[in-house]
Amino acid sequence: QVQLVESGGGLVQAGGSLRLSCAASGRTISTSTMGWFRQAPGKGREVVAANRWSGDTTYYADSVKGRFNISRDNAENTVYLQMNSLKPEDTAVYYCATAPRPLYGSSLYRTTSYDYWGQGTQVTVSS
Numbered sequence: 001q002v003q004l005v006e007s008g009g010g011l012v013q014a015g016g017s018l019r020l021s022c023a024a025s026g027r028t029i030s031t032s033t034m035g036w037f038r039q040a041p042g043k044g045r046e047v048v049a050a051n052r053w054s055g056d057t058t059y060y061a062d063s064v065k066g067r068f069n070i071s072r073d074n075a076e077n078t079v080y081l082q083m084n085s086l087k088p089e090d091t092a093v094y095y096c097a098t099a100p101r102p103l104y105g106s107s108l109y110r111t112t113s114y115d116y117w118g119q120g121t122q123v124t125v126s127s
Contacts, residue, residue, distance in 0.1 A: 002026035002116040004096050009121030012086055016125070020081040022096030022118055030054060030074040033099035035114060036081045038092035038123075045095070047109035049081060052102045059108050063089070086125045093120040 008020040020036070035050030049070040051058040058070055069082045079096060097114035107113045 002098065004098060004116055004118035006094065006096055006118040006121040009094060009123045011124045011126065014087055014125055014127050016086050017082070017084045018086065018123060020083065020094055020096075020121060020123075022079045022081075024077045024079070024098065027098055027116070028074075029072055029077050029079055029098070033101070033103045033108070033114075034070075034072070034079045035097045035099070035108070036068075036070060036079075037095045037097060037111065038090075039095070039120075040089075040092040043092075045111050047111075048094070050103070050108050052108075061109075083123070086123075088125045088127045091123060091125050093122050095120045 003025045005023045012018055033052045036048040037045050038048050039045040048064055049058055049060050049068055054072045067085045071080045096118045098116050099114045103113050
């Protein structure tokens, strides 16, 4: 049974930073595609960042490029999302997800490509 547990969300002022964590069990993240997604109220779930393994080229949504960074600690089987220069429009529930195989191209940012999801963590950015 694969489980993903996110933590690190909270309330922060615009311009601030947060680091989200996603602790995985039941699947080794070092060889798994991992992604961070977010869903704002009334909107669909969208990819924020995703890559296939540590050191792999990472896909970032245009809206977060240069501000967010995904990283992994393979020893802890944990993936992180460092979020800097936060904006009110970053307010959303953030989810981590894992896929059963390496993803390429557009499949990397489709929600249907991922088979396990965390419960989500709320990030609220005040102006």
